[in-house]
Amino acid sequence: MRALITGASGLLGAEVVRRFREAGWQTLGAARSFTPDSQHAALDITDPDQTRALFDAFRPEVVVHCAAMTHVDACERDPQEAYRVNAFGAEVIAANCQRIGAACVYISTDYVFDGVKRAPYHEYDTPNPISVYGRSKYLGEQAVQALCPRHYIARVAWLYGVGRKTFPQFVLEGARQGQSPTVIADQIGSPTYVADVAEWLRMLIPTECYGVYHLTNPPPVSRYEFACALLEAAGLSVAPTPLPMAHWQTPAPRPAYSALISWRLRWAGLPPMPPWRDAMRRFLRAMNQPQ
Numbered sequence: 001m002r003a004l005i006t007g008a009s010g011l012l013g014a015e016v017v018r019r020f021r022e023a024g025w026q027t028l029g030a031a032r033s034f035t036p037d038s039q040h041a042a043l044d045i046t047d048p049d050q051t052r053a054l055f056d057a058f059r060p061e062v063v064v065h066c067a068a069m070t071h072v073d074a075c076e077r078d079p080q081e082a083y084r085v086n087a088f089g090a091e092v093i094a095a096n097c098q099r100i101g102a103a104c105v106y107i108s109t110d111y112v113f114d115g116v117k118r119a120p121y122h123e124y125d126t127p128n129p130i131s132v133y134g135r136s137k138y139l140g141e142q143a144v145q146a147l148c149p150r151h152y153i154a155r156v157a158w159l160y161g162v163g164r165k166t167f168p169q170f171v172l173e174g175a176r177q178g179q180s181p182t183v184i185a186d187q188i189g190s191p192t193y194v195a196d197v198a199e200w201l202r203m204l205i206p207t208e209c210y211g212v213y214h215l216t217n218p219p220p221v222s223r224y225e226f227a228c229a230l231l232e233a234a235g236l237s238v239a240p241t242p243l244p245m246a247h248w249q250t251p252a253p254r255p256a257y258s259a260l261i262s263w264r265l266r267w268a269g270l271p272p273m274p275p276w277r278d279a280m281r282r283f284l285r286a287m288n289q290p291q
């Protein structure tokens, strides 16, 4: 399989490149922040000419589109840039996939949902985003669906991994410095390990069962309970300080409940994603290994 990965300098993109190469796939990472010594190709997904040229040169069979403006509050402050990167960028990628006959994998988010359901969202629930980030990502989904019929929409959530500082690293660092990390108590979701997303994408792509998939580690958990479990598993006897979501003032609203479940993985013949406790333990082991 010849795979092109956008956003290869990001948390998920880097992991997907690594996993696909381990699996023997011919994999090219593309990154906006290109440096001459970088292993990645240069690609700004909002540049139609550059995108067309890279697709023509590499001729991927599948494109995993991980690049996005991911800072939720920055999107709220600069909607035009959010729509440019997350919606227009997805249009450019999807149109080029269709043009050269590649399948398009669009990485989306739990933040396409409003949280009102208060039960895990499955693939047939109707999105209703409440932030600019969520709306821009949902527009990206719709563009991919309209422009490239051979697509997968893979919704992920609360990503963490060893590639950059994510929620677990903040919790652990604070605790190691003897501080009690402040953690939102009543936000419930699906903390998800990027290594599992990359592996499930690798299994999903050859199925040709196109459509929407929720790729998250079950079951639902609050940020607070996740932080407590992390600290305990890391052997740190520090209790986090719970903060109600109502006291957490941010430019962008977040859904109080955004846990995802998957119906469609089983229907496509794939195993369920591993539970978050199992994923968290593997993440802690990976953190202690030299990179």
Ligand SMILES: NC(=O)c1ccc[n+]([C@@H]2O[C@H](COP(=O)([O-])OP(=O)(O)OC[C@H]3O[C@@H](n4cnc5c(N)ncnc54)[C@H](OP(=O)(O)O)[C@@H]3O)[C@@H](O)[C@H]2O)c1
Pocket: 006, 007, 008, 009, 010, 011, 012, 013, 031, 032, 033, 043, 044, 045, 046, 065, 066, 067, 068, 069, 070, 071, 085, 089, 107, 108, 109, 110, 111, 137, 156, 157, 158, 159, 160, 164
């Ligand atoms: N992180 C989460 O908790 C989370 C949750 C749900 C869904 N997601 C989705 O998962 C995907 C991956 O997220 P992530 O956490 O791995 O993101 P990330 O670490 O922030 O990486 C995003 C990547 O996109 C690149 N990018 C931004 N604008 C670009 C442009 N115009 N052209 C080319 N590349 C561009 C960034 O490059 P620069 O370094 O040059 O800016 C970066 O490499 C995204 O689609 C995101 O919406 C993430």
